[in-house]
Amino acid sequence: MSRLANVKKSIARSQLWTAFFRHGYPDTDRNRVLVIMSNVLLHLHPVKVRKSGVKMKYTWCAGGLSFFLFLLETITGLLLMFYYRPTIEYAYVDIIDLREQVPLGIMRELHRWGAHAMVIAVWVHMFRVFMTGSYKPPREFNWNVGVILLVLTLLLSFTGYLLPWDQLAIWAITVGSNMARATPFLGHEGPGAALLRVGDVSLVHIGDDVRFALLGGRFVGAGTLLRFYVLHCVAIPLIAGFGMAIHFWRVRKDGGISGPL
Amino acid sequence: MDLFKEQVNRLFEPATFIGLSTVGFFMLVYSRRVWSTTSFWVGNVVLTLFFGLSALDPNFNKVITKPDNIPILIMVYTAWWTLWLSMNQAITNDQRMELGLPPDEQEDSGKKVWAWPDLVYTELLAMLLVGGLLVIWSIFLKAPLEEPANIADSPNPSKAPWYFLGLQEMLVYYDPWLAGVVFPGLIVVGLMAIPFIDFNPLGNGYFTFRARKFAITWFLFGYIVLWVVLIFLGTFLRGPNWNFYGPYEYWDPHKLEALVNINLSEYFWIKWFQQPLPSNWMIREIPGFVATLAYFSVVGFVLTKTYLKQMHQQMTTIRYGILMTLFLSMMALPLKMLLRWFFDLKYVIAIPEYFFNI
Numbered sequence: 001m002s003r004l005a006n007v008k009k010s011i012a013r014s015q016l017w018t019a020f021f022r023h024g025y026p027d028t029d030r031n032r033v034l035v036i037m038s039n040v041l042l043h044l045h046p047v048k049v050r051k052s053g054v055k056m057k058y059t060w061c062a063g064g065l066s067f068f069l070f071l072l073e074t075i076t077g078l079l080l081m082f083y084y085r086p087t088i089e090y091a092y093v094d095i096i097d098l099r100e101q102v103p104l105g106i107m108r109e110l111h112r113w114g115a116h117a118m119v120i121a122v123w124v125h126m127f128r129v130f131m132t133g134s135y136k137p138p139r140e141f142n143w144n145v146g147v148i149l150l151v152l153t154l155l156l157s158f159t160g161y162l163l164p165w166d167q168l169a170i171w172a173i174t175v176g177s178n179m180a181r182a183t184p185f186l187g188h189e190g191p192g193a194a195l196l197r198v199g200d201v202s203l204v205h206i207g208d209d210v211r212f213a214l215l216g217g218r219f220v221g222a223g224t225l226l227r228f229y230v231l232h233c234v235a236i237p238l239i240a241g242f243g244m245a246i247h248f249w250r251v252r253k254d255g256g257i258s259g260p261l
Numbered sequence: 262m263d264l265f266k267e268q269v270n271r272l273f274e275p276a277t278f279i280g281l282s283t284v285g286f287f288m289l290v291y292s293r294r295v296w297s298t299t300s301f302w303v304g305n306v307v308l309t310l311f312f313g314l315s316a317l318d319p320n321f322n323k324v325i326t327k328p329d330n331i332p333i334l335i336m337v338y339t340a341w342w343t344l345w346l347s348m349n350q351a352i353t354n355d356q357r358m359e360l361g362l363p364p365d366e367q368e369d370s371g372k373k374v375w376a377w378p379d380l381v382y383t384e385l386l387a388m389l390l391v392g393g394l395l396v397i398w399s400i401f402l403k404a405p406l407e408e409p410a411n412i413a414d415s416p417n418p419s420k421a422p423w424y425f426l427g428l429q430e431m432l433v434y435y436d437p438w439l440a441g442v443v444f445p446g447l448i449v450v451g452l453m454a455i456p457f458i459d460f461n462p463l464g465n466g467y468f469t470f471r472a473r474k475f476a477i478t479w480f481l482f483g484y485i486v487l488w489v490v491l492i493f494l495g496t497f498l499r500g501p502n503w504n505f506y507g508p509y510e511y512w513d514p515h516k517l518e519a520l521v522n523i524n525l526s527e528y529f530w531i532k533w534f535q536q537p538l539p540s541n542w543m544i545r546e547i548p549g550f551v552a553t554l555a556y557f558s559v560v561g562f563v564l565t566k567t568y569l570k571q572m573h574q575q576m577t578t579i580r581y582g583i584l585m586t587l588f589l590s591m592m593a594l595p596l597k598m599l600l601r602w603f604f605d606l607k608y609v610i611a612i613p614e615y616f617f618n619i
């Protein structure tokens with residue numbers, strides 16, 4: 001046995017090495033089981049998968065890519081949070097700073113284009129799931145979890161759109177949130193809202209309807225910026241992350257990727 | 262050239278464009294031959310020629326090169342690729358099954374492969390590819406930043422983010438309480454209801470069209486015509502004041518569009534009966550109430566006796582009722598479009614007193 005092989009062997013047997021790598025390279029059946037079972041990220045997968053289900057032409061990898069883009073958004077978003085303060089005084093200038101002072105900075109670009117890409121990826125994934133009939137029993141529940149993830153993805157994108165605090169941002173959010181005025185019963189210009197009154201006092205008016213609750217004010221302003229920031233950076237990612245955990249777990253419980261039986 | 266461009270502009274007028282898209286959509290879906298490899302490339306060439314040549318036009322160029330509109334370009338191509346990819350496999354499977362063979366996926370669905378390396382490496386490659394493309398995209402295209410926010414200076418047109426432009430386009434035909442609240446709510450509820458109203462056990466876990474004609478046709482209609490096409494329209498063909506502008510037309514903010522739209526009550530009382538509008542809204546809107554009720558009951562009844570007869574017999578009443586409600590709600594959009602284009606109809610029911618206009 002050559003000396004090199006000896007060195008290799010003693011490294012592979014050292015306490016340090018075995019603490020991190022609990023098995024050899026996954027080229028034997030035993031190690032292929034171990035690699036999936038002993039790694040927290042890989043264990044999202046089953047050890048063995050249906051051959052028809054791993055084919056690119058079946059899943060288009062769209063669900064996996066949606067998740068990848070979500071992770072990418074989390075990481076780039078975290079980096080952006082180092083530079084960005086969600087107040088009317090600072091928000092815009094912080095973005096200018098970010099573009100002009102950070103060398104080779106493409107984090108904002110990655111975050112923005114990644115967000116657009118994620119919206120598209122999630123649509124494509126839903127489309128694939130529909131076209132393969134994968135929402136049929138036993139996967140009805142997971143399809144429903146998926147629809148909620150789709151809504152959360154759109155909300156993430158929508159709340160993030162406001163944060164640069166430029167003309168593009170506030171007017172897009174103004175147009176988008178103006179619709180909330182017209183919510184039946186809950187918006188001050190919605191059908192039925194006029195009926196909700198005690199004597200002469202109307203219960204739903206411009207100062208307390210759903211749009212007011214969404215914007216934290218009568219128009220898109222400081223309150224809105226803070227609200228959208230908290231929703232965008234904390235609340236929705238947490239809920240979406242939780243939803244994805246359920247989603248992936250259900251994929252496994254429902255028998256893995258669908259296939260003809 | 263100008264004459265040609267003018268013709269193209271005409272072709273994109275909402276009525277013509279949506280009408281042609283719908284006809285084209287049904288022709289695509291119902292002709293099996295279309296889904297060959299050749300037509301995949303024909304589709305790509307047509308799209309590329311359209312966008313490539315149009316980009317030479319200064320007016321179109323201004324819209325298409327807005328950084329936030331690039332995703333729409335990507336969406337249009339992806340929509341075509343994924344539509345083709347799924348329909349191509351569906352038609353192949355249908356042909357196999359006609360010959361008595363199982364679907365293509367069947368052979369491999371019994372076999373199992375190791376997640377490492379088969380699945381893990383595919384995922385790695387997909388991530389590297391998409392990650393790489395995103396880095397390139399980010400290096401070459403800066404994220405947009407306009408003037409600082411100013412609540413006193415509203416741009417014209419003011420547009421929602423691109424993925425909501427289908428909803429904003431709906432505002433042309435329906436009031437915000439429907440276009441912005443009720444219909445989006447129904448889209449979400451409708452999507453969630455799909456597994457519970459589609460009782461067809463066939464086509465679970467493989468691509469097929471023949472075994473799921475109804476489900477696929479109407480899902481695709483909603484997705485392609487009422488979502489993708491409307492987003493395209495909202496982005497590229499709507500300018501100042503949400504007026505229509507052809508792809509090669511200058512966005513002149515002073516363009517005036519004659520608004521001659523008339524309510525059903527005005528048609529009924531003034532035009533047909535030569536009377537003034539009744540002052541009591543309950544009487545005034547009777548024709549509208551009747552028309553709306555008739556849409557949901559008579560049209561529903563006729564469909565039940567004809568197109569959906571079999572489905573009606575096979576489904577429980579509750580499921581069928583939900584299917585019918587969702588279906589008629591979805592078709593309320595194209596219906597209102599037709600009424601607007603051909604009869605200048607503004608509202609079927611108009612009760613501005615209570616913000617209740619349909």
Ligand code: HEM
Nearest residue numbers: 059063064066067126134142143146147149150256257258
């Ligand atoms: C953030 C959004 C989402 C993520 C990260 C995600 C992720 C995934 C992943 C990784 C899979 C495994 C198979 C595959 O890659 O296709 C999967 C399967 C599935 N997804 Fe999603 N998904 C998302 C949204 C949705 C949506 C919007 C729907 C439907 C409305 C949906 C419904 C399903 C169903 C039914 C399955 C099982 C498919 C099968 O067994 O063939 N998901 N998802």
